[in-house]
Amino acid sequence: MLSSRNRHRLFEAGFRAVSATGADRWLAPAARGLGVILTFHHVGPEAPAGYAPNRLLSITPDFLDATLRELHARGFEIVGLDAVPERLMAARDRPPFAVLTFDDGYRDNVVHAAPVLRRYSAPWTLFVTGDFADGHGRLWWIELERAIGRLDRVRVAIGDRSVDLPARSPQEKSLAFEAVYRDLRGGSEARLLDRIAALCAEAGFAAGAAATELCLSWDDLRALGTDPAVTFGAHTKSHPMLAKHDPALAAREIGAGRDRLAAELARPVRHLSYPVGDPTSAGAREFALARDFGFDTAVTTRPGHLFAGHAGHLHALPRVSVNGCHQSRAALAGLLSGVPFLAWNRGRRLNVA
The missing domain is CATH 3.20.20.370 (Glycoside hydrolase/deacetylase)
Structure with missing residues (x-):
């Protein structure tokens, strides 16, 4: 892809x-x-x-x-x-x-x-x-960008699988964003909002x-x-x-x-x-x-x-x-x-x- x-x-x-x-x-x-x-x-x-x-x-x-x-x-x-x-x-x-x-x-x-x-x-x-x-x-697409921008590693459980990606460089952050965005968009919106809120909390700021x-x-x-x-x-x-x-x-x-x-x-x-x-x-x-x-x-x-x-x-x-x-x-x-x-x-x- x-x-x-x-x-x-x-x-x-x-x-x-x-x-x-x-x-x-x-x-x-x-x-x-x-x-x-x-x-x-x-x-x-x-x-x-x-x-x-x-x-x-x-x-x-x-x-x-x-x-x-x-x-x-x-x-x-x-x-x-x-x-x-x-x-x-x-x-x-x-x-x-x-x-x-x-x-x-x-x-x-x-x-x-x-x-x-x-x-x-x-x-x-x-x-x-x-x-x-x-x-x-919830401007969730902006929240996701900002959370990954602050984190060095992105871990998100999505259904029966999980994303665990490095996020140190701009390129790694971009790849992590793309992976999380794609997987969350494919599921329910409730799960998307919940997972992104958790990433925001991990990154040190409140969703919303x-x-x-x-x-x-x-x-x-x-x-x-x-x-x-x-x-x-x-x-x-x-x-x-x-x-x-x-x-x-x-x-x-x-x-x-x-x-x-x-x-x-x-x-x-x-x-x-x-x-x-x-x-x-x-x-x-x-x-x-x-x-x-x-x-x-x-x-x-x-x-x-x-x-x-x-x-x-x-x-x-x-x-x-x-x-x-x-x-x-x-x-x-x-x-x-x-x-x-x-x-x-x-x-x-x-x-x-």
Whole structure:
């Protein structure tokens, strides 16, 4: 199995090949859809350290600026998420559109992303997790990174096997993170949270503390709400991988996340982002729940552009992640062309099952 670093090297080589051959231009008419929803998480100026397993979730303000410039250069119109249902039913002779979405509600979105977006008068959507705004949610992927960063050895019991790996150098820490992350993601979320909390305790800090440090509070969100360019969307109450839980809990998470956000910000909440958002975290059951709760749209992390057929699947919309491991013009050109998704989705325009 390829390590994450080697996978990212292969991806980057693919992006360069697409750019060098001009495929991002001559294949775009067939590959590009009516529009694209872009996914962001962190935006900050700090260069990632040698050990930074979550670097894919963070881009620099300069690269966000480059993304907006590339969108304009390629003729994309940046629109708000509210416009998506109508644009999917619009005539095909309209220019392609792009939607900018930011997941989880990080403070750096206001500090570093908002000034860039403001320069371009770009509308954007912030998906908020209620427990993160309360300051006590479990940003478990960050907890895992920080715990392994402090430990010299990582021991985790997972089912009938255990992980016991050295974690002295940045490379060893990266390999340990990848092994633990992969094994825990394959099981229940309760076990994942329990094992990571134990690693945090061993590393000398409490699980659940990162949200206060990294995420916007309700007061921060209300202040941000004065900006007319911002749309708020729900990202559940506590950020669970919904498909791993029973229907009642999934429904409570979706409904409570929406209702709390609407009450705190005194505005309707029309859009949902499924936490994690891949097929193991959100599928047909979750899509039906989002529709039954009355959301106008709901977005996944299934990769792809938007096509006319998505007008009939507004609660299973794909997105394209702007990945911090690939902060290059070649990567942007490939993603915005739609070409990589011809192979990724095996020629399918819709992946909504």
